[in-house]
Amino acid sequence: MKRLMNIEPSPALRGFLTLLPFILALFAYSIASEARLAENPHDKLLPSFTQIVDAVDRYAFTENKRTGEYLLWQDTGASLYRIGLGITISAIIGLFIGLCNGLLPIVRSGLSPFITIISLIPPMAILPILFITFGLDELAKVMLIIIGTAPVIIRDMQSQVMQLPKEQLIKAQTLGASTWLVTLRVVLPQIMPRLLASVRLTLGAAWLFLIAAEAIAAQEGLGYRIFLVRRYMSMDVIFPYVIWITTLAFAMDFSLRKISEVCFPWYHQGAK
Amino acid sequence: MNKLKLLLVLAALFTSQQSFAAETKDKFSVCWSIYVGWMPWDYGDSSGIIKKWADKYDIEIDVVQFNDYIESINQYTAGQFDACTMTNMDALTIPAASFVDSTALIVGDYSNGNDGIVLKDKKTLKDIKGQQVNLVELSVSHYFLARALESVGMTERDIKVVNTSDADIVAAYSSKDVTAVVTWNPALSEITPQPSATEVYDSSKTPGEILDLMVANTETLKANPNFGKALVGAWYEIMEKMQVDSKIRTEMAVASGTDLAGYDAQLATTKMFYTPKDAVTFTADKQLAKTMEYVAKFSFKHGLLGESAPDFGFIGIETPAGIVGDKNNVQLRFDTSYMQMALDGKL
Numbered sequence: 128m129k130r131l132m133n134i135e136p137s138p139a140l141r142g143f144l145t146l147l148p149f150i151l152a153l154f155a156y157s158i159a160s161e162a163r164l165a166e167n168p169h170d171k172l173l174p175s176f177t178q179i180v181d182a183v184d185r186y187a188f189t190e191n192k193r194t195g196e197y198l199l200w201q202d203t204g205a206s207l208y209r210i211g212l213g214i215t216i217s218a219i220i221g222l223f224i225g226l227c228n229g230l231l232p233i234v235r236s237g238l239s240p241f242i243t244i245i246s247l248i249p250p251m252a253i254l255p256i257l258f259i260t261f262g263l264d265e266l267a268k269v270m271l272i273i274i275g276t277a278p279v280i281i282r283d284m285q286s287q288v289m290q291l292p293k294e295q296l297i298k299a300q301t302l303g304a305s306t307w308l309v310t311l312r313v314v315l316p317q318i319m320p321r322l323l324a325s326v327r328l329t330l331g332a333a334w335l336f337l338i339a340a341e342a343i344a345a346q347e348g349l350g351y352r353i354f355l356v357r358r359y360m361s362m363d364v365i366f367p368y369v370i371w372i373t374t375l376a377f378a379m380d381f382s383l384r385k386i387s388e389v390c391f392p393w394y395h396q397g398a399k
Numbered sequence: 400m401n402k403l404k405l406l407l408v409l410a411a412l413f414t415s416q417q418s419f420a421a422e423t424k425d426k427f428s429v430c431w432s433i434y435v436g437w438m439p440w441d442y443g444d445s446s447g448i449i450k451k452w453a454d455k456y457d458i459e460i461d462v463v464q465f466n467d468y469i470e471s472i473n474q475y476t477a478g479q480f481d482a483c484t485m486t487n488m489d490a491l492t493i494p495a496a497s498f499v500d501s502t503a504l505i506v507g508d509y510s511n512g513n514d515g516i517v518l519k520d521k522k523t524l525k526d527i528k529g530q531q532v533n534l535v536e537l538s539v540s541h542y543f544l545a546r547a548l549e550s551v552g553m554t555e556r557d558i559k560v561v562n563t564s565d566a567d568i569v570a571a572y573s574s575k576d577v578t579a580v581v582t583w584n585p586a587l588s589e590i591t592p593q594p595s596a597t598e599v600y601d602s603s604k605t606p607g608e609i610l611d612l613m614v615a616n617t618e619t620l621k622a623n624p625n626f627g628k629a630l631v632g633a634w635y636e637i638m639e640k641m642q643v644d645s646k647i648r649t650e651m652a653v654a655s656g657t658d659l660a661g662y663d664a665q666l667a668t669t670k671m672f673y674t675p676k677d678a679v680t681f682t683a684d685k686q687l688a689k690t691m692e693y694v695a696k697f698s699f700k701h702g703l704l705g706e707s708a709p710d711f712g713f714i715g716i717e718t719p720a721g722i723v724g725d726k727n728n729v730q731l732r733f734d735t736s737y738m739q740m741a742l743d744g745k746l
Contacts, residue, residue: 182706346559
């Protein structure tokens, strides 16, 4: 008999098993929601699917009466702009400093311990300092994302550079490459896919900081809307927003992986 | 996401038995959050006064402190608590608008300067025109701002509101982008002493509009009048004691993170109803119905009564002087009967 660990599900079974937890969760939700709505038809904690669809229609496909805008898209635009800018800047900082730290001992001895300490400061604990330094506008929100994610990327990049085989670096040097050339031709091509991987991993943290920043002070944004309607417990709005955020996060992760696979196929060969 | 949902569902399933249940029971839970007018609940819990009154009526009352005010109301609305402290506006827009029939069991105080509008480097309320105003959107502060603007012939169109978390509003004021804030104590008293700050309007100019209540689930209360009696009895015993004993007030001060002087300063801008007589007189007055109408209109205008609400009277509010809004859909009741019992010494 085959051991349990050697049983591979057929493609159909695998698809079913993938969907099963989602279906179960939806089913459990609808039961609980119906039970609560039977007690009180206006209960807001677990709205019915119709109520949720209504809310989606109101927020995504109907002009807001007061502003004449489509709230969900407006919020999405604002949030994506912030997280996109924040994570891009973080990646650039992370790549540059991480590379210098990894390759140049003289930079490393100066910066590495400092960055290690900085990366351990919980950004949420120093919010008042951030407000006073960066104000309360867009800059502060983007900065919170950068402060939360850049140190992690820097440290990751540094360790990735340091893990490159010494032999490669020495060989390049014996062939006459300068530090600059080694960076450009040996190190950079090898850590670019790792940078993408690192960004993918920090996306979760970036979203967390984005939502936190928007909860603190904002006029629009996905996090802003959630915290605003939370005041009157509109779960019919919060659920779609949460699902939408998850979808966006998934799409960002997925596209980064695809970019990496297309640009650096050699990096993904082992995984297949 | 799924896990979160599943957890929510499980939590809801788990609690759905007890929510909205109107049967008689002998275990109750009450939640409160830190605010000058609600600190007596903390003292009542720690000193055993609430337990004493609960024992008298042969019931048990569990008192739970929340650090997050809105979360406490949401939990009450979801049916996790039998009673909760909240303002009159939030009582209308959160539980009542969710059709959780709620009764203002105790009208504890009104803000009499505890809420204020502060401008940076400007001297009068009219200067607020065109500015960005940082406040907790859709909260009592927002309502209060709308009332203040009305008093100088402006509307919300003349300003721009920026939603700002109450915990961060003091730090926010220090940032150069922020030129106007609306907030309440203790944050207010941290902002006003700063040299750039002028408090251009405060709630003593619209007295009796921002009420701090102990709100109980109407069905639970109807089925268990002893629960109401015990809470009201305990409350007025605490009121009587705290007025004369600075030691008690010191305890409340420390529990709210300040000292006696700081707490007394907040009390000075809060009109406490120390006696049931004051509370009953205030609640029975015609003015309360008028106030609730303002609140309902504001809430309706901002969509807080639900998307299905056709007008401000969609949710009926019962006051001793009459019903505001739909008589067939009363979800918020100001009930003086329990406070009257305290007044008559019948508890």
